[in-house]
Amino acid sequence: MKNMSSWTKKDLLGLYELNKEEIELILDTADSFKEISTREIKKVPALRGKTVVNLFYEPSTRTRVSFEVAAKRLSADVINIAAQESSVKKGETIIDTGTNIQALKADIIVIRHDSSGAAAMLSRHVNISVVNAGDGWHEHPTQALLDIFTLREKIGKIKGLHVVIVGDISHSRVARSNIWGLTKLGAKVTVCAPPMLIPEEIEKTGAQVCHDIDEALKSADAVNVLRMQFERDLKGAFPNQHEYFKKFGITKERLEKVKKGIIVMHPGPLNRGIEISSEVADGANSVILEQVTNGIAVRMAVLFLVSQGKEKP
Amino acid sequence: MKEKAKILDKVGIERALMRIAHEIIESNKGTQDLCIVGIRTRGAFLAERLASCIEKIDNNKVPVGILDITLYRDDLSLISEQPVVHKTQIGFDISDKKIILVDDVLYTGRTVRAAIDALMDFGRPKEIQLAVLVDRGHRELPIRADFAGKNIPTSKNEIIEVRLQEEDKIDEVVIVERD
């Protein structure tokens, strides 16, 4: 399983532009890093003297903390910048902020932004590494990598698996990154949602579409349950959140009808009783907390690899 | 690159390891609290072999671990080829243990320095001893081998290649000269 190809990129902007070997290299490297978090002294000196800046334009405690822990376990110095909603007309542009961070001699910028393409734009204007921690509806590569890592660890392989992603696919960067990563590694991906939450021509990207969750789950090895933002996503599609839960919520009753060992993932934070029942979230099929643990290893691997990479896209 | 001389063949390597095993047991007065940690890649294979040599002599199986020192290297930003990080596997508590650190070639001492740092992050061993198959000189740090299979004076233009069955499909040690 060990992968001998080498990493050359200075950035991680998305999984769309990575090939199978590069994704596997990240997963293999994460595999090696996972052990570090089990030690008494959870720290290695790999990024000693390097500075990682978490530049977050959207509030996100989980992802930010996960990157921070990952960077610190690699001995990097971490600076968190909560750059709230940058207005277009006033305030500093992302590019100005980025070049300023570069002038501080930071080494890696981890960026979270509500505009698709924000990480790519930042990357074009700085020479230091850029890691996308989620941009608009575009990509959230480290979330997908940790999902895939967890699946691979649980099942042993990705090729040939059938993974269902359920929820608001249209507005989900997690869904997109998962589709690219999983299909490149040879898994079959079905996206499941009411029609208005499925993006245009998604089937052209290699994902299959199903509007019936029970049908989709029939042959699934795993289901990735997206967080539903009722106010934003579901207005118009459903009269209320209970209606969504009835039609698409992942419940014990639903899982009883499908493969026994089906793996249930969720990127968090959970909306119990909207997209997932508490029984399932806390049940035997759930790997939700393992995802959190694996997130550290995956992000350590990403930070380490990009810090070694030299190629800008 | 051309091969200049073969220093050890299969039998030579076996003899060297057996002698080191004897020396380790003798200087530690047995195998009490002893464990072996090999440095990836070839040090790990030599560690396994050394453990079985010790078992043959003392009839006692000492624990063996594997150390990947990539994350502790002091030249990460200098090397051009991206290193691949492999797993560190030390399945036992090293606190108060006597650790025999094993590598194939002792050269500048930087790898051993990194390995010692890495080990220290796992706990507080009683002592660390160093066993290598070949000591070729040119140290850049105050580090020496406690056990060496062979001392070979080399020039900096030469490379010592240790080839092991597990990785290279042959057991031998050769001197190669850079063009």
Add this chain to the structure above:
Amino acid sequence: MKILIKNGHIVDPANKIDDIRDILIENDKISQVAKAIDTKSDKIIDAKDKIVIPGLVDMHVHLREPGREDEETVFSGTKAALKGGITSVLAMPNTEPAMDSVENIKKLKDIINKTAQANVFICGAITIGRSGKELTDISQLKKEGAIAITDDGASVDDEILFLKQLKNSAQEKILVICHSEDKLLSNNGVVNLGVISTILGLRGSPKEAEYKRVERDINLAEKAGAAVHIAHVSCKESVGIIAQAKKKGISVSCETATHYFSLDEELLMGYDTNLKINPPLRTKSDIAAIKQGLKDGTIDCIASDHAPHTQNEKEIEFDRAEFGKIGLESSLAVSVTELIKTKILTWTQLVEKLCLNPARILQIDKGTLGEGKDADITIVSTDKEFIIRREEILSKSKNSPFIGKKFTGKVEYTIFAGKIAYVGANYR
């Protein structure tokens, strides 16, 4: 002042010339077009191996003045036009204030008189403030010099209101230029709706937003008996609808912009905001349909849709960046590279699209090299490749996706009103 252009390959479809000729310019008029003119002149331009065409007429240009002089001015825009071989432009009315009143047009006319370096024709607005609510007085606008009307950037959603203005325009014999977009359907889209918008995670604008409105605009024009011109046609379906309308004898003309036959949506994968354009870049099959429409005559002309924006408005998040790209300095080169080199159009056809047809649609006496006509002439070299460089752009704004790209079809001389107004670097 006499200028003699010798040995050039003249392409002048209005006079059916596609051959080596000399051109003699006296003062601001073309006085003679013939083989081997031998007369004394103040200046001889050797146009051997060059193509000599009428100065281009670009009927879709945003000069931004008055109001957004930080983006472009009449002066900088017309300077840029001359560099691109364009000697006449139609200035879009979406300025601040919009060209919706006599007073505003007077103000613009004054600026033009003082600063324009090429012909600037004025386009009035269809509605006050281009807000689609209240009609402008087009007879007044026309009297003041507007030669067409449009709310470019917006379409008049209110059908009854629009029909009324179309009827007025039929009476006033003034051309109505339609920005055909149904904003309900385009739904704040920033790129073409499809697999690319899905991959990029950007809001998509469906082709229906364009072609359904093209269909409506043509139907209303037919009802009103007015002449309409569809601006910036970008998709296959629009081309089909216009072809049908023309076949039925409806008085409709249309233009496409250079980017709709040279750039497709797949280029957006890097989120280059200079490729954020409205209507959005479409698919490869739409590009093929646009080229076919140019070839078969459905599409009458090529415009630049020159839309200058400052760096502040473009080098920001993709969804927040302004729409549009500049094009005055590149439209001829892009057309030659994409349409002549690929043998989709002949030079004669291209000159129709870039010079003659827009002049005819706007009913201005331009776009030809006939004797006695205004001496607006462009001399183009087609043999060598050149790269468009940011530092050479004359427009105040630099938002061009063509920077760094290789083209053929370099403007060597632009003669405007009998004077050499632009000389390429090779001849300076």
